[in-house]
Amino acid sequence: MRDAMLGLGKAPAAPPADTLATDFTRALADFDACRYASLAVRLPRLIRAGHAHTPGGTEDDYKRLAMSYLLATRMLVKLDEQQLGWMAADRARQFAEAAGDxxxxxxxxxxxxxxxxxxxxxxxxxxxxxxxxxxxxxxxxxxxxxxxxxxxxxxxxxxxxxxxxxxxxxxxxxxxxxxxxxxxxxxxxxxxxxxxxxxxxxxxxxxxxxxAGDPLAALAAARSISLRALPSVERRSRALSDVAVTYDRLGRRSDCIRTLLAAEHCAPQETHARPATKSLISSLLVSGPTSTELRGLAVRSGVLA
Structure with a gap:
């Protein structure tokens, strides 16, 4: 992603606009489904191709590139890559303004x-x-x-x-x-x-x-949500991660671990990649007794070798 944003490497031939539209739809579907390994290939390619279209491009070309950079920003924020995140968000703003979107x-x-x-x-x-x-x-x-x-x-x-x-x-x-x-x-x-x-x-x-400091209110909000009704796997995984944090703040260790395992089952690539979740797993390893389940989660998430 960094190389694509910096324009490093060989520039691709500009694909047809309808191909780019389809590729963006697939990239968004990868994000929503937490298929980040696929997204890591598709999104930089989409940004390179988008730039190949923008010199003298149409409003649709600028809008598509803006949306690609917005998707990149969401992923970079999730991975706590703030420097690239700032660059992506600012480029999204520039291309969105150029498109009048x-x-x-x-x-x-x-x-x-x-x-x-x-x-x-x-x-x-x-x-x-x-x-x-x-x-x-x-x-x-x-x-x-x-x-x-x-x-x-x-x-x-x-x-x-x-x-x-x-x-x-x-x-x-x-x-x-x-x-x-x-x-x-x-x-x-x-x-x-x-x-x-x-x-x-x-x-x-x-x-x-x-x-805001009220995990009991957070838990009440969580109990009002149907996970199945949330619009994507990414949102369901985010809900489970937030509930795990809530249980941790309430001192409910076993519920926290159980919920992290549920989040992993829902979206393994999200759970294994997100720094905030990995930090929570690390704190659980040192704050109390470990279990086979917790250690396995830590290994799969790269927290333990």
């Missing part, structure tokens, strides 16, 4: 807010998310625009949670929930952050309550 511009702002939050720049992260949510163009973009606005408000809530402001987090999360309720029960903007619906707001609430 209001939704992709807003989603690139959300990803920049995520990266700012991870860097500890909470004030900047909050400003980026809320400014994008209030942009007039987004408010004029219909139901999809409202859904992306909900995702931005949700991101702002998570940033407030990181600052320990439980009341502010709940106020913003309730605002996102109200937007989702107005839009009905369907999952909208599936290719933006995993989609937006009342269910995905509840999923967000698990980690937000954890970071």
């Amino acid at each position: 209001v939704l992709a511009v807003a989603e690139s702002a959300r990803q920049l807010a995520v990266l700012a939050r991870k860097a500890g720049w909470h004030g900047e992260a909050l400003s980026i998310a809320l400014s994008a949510a209030d942009h007039p163009d987004l408010r004029d973009a219909g139901r999809a625009g409202a859904a992306v606005r909900g995702l931005l408000v949700q991101s702002a809530a998570y940033t407030v949670a990181r600052r320990g402001d439980r009341d502010g987090m709940r106020e913003l999360t309730d605002e996102a929930a109200a937007i989702a309720k107005e839009l009905g029960g369907a999952t909208l903007v599936r290719d933006h952050g995993g989609g937006f619906s009342p269910l995905t707001v509840q999923l967000h609430r698990i980690s937000a309550e954890n970071y």
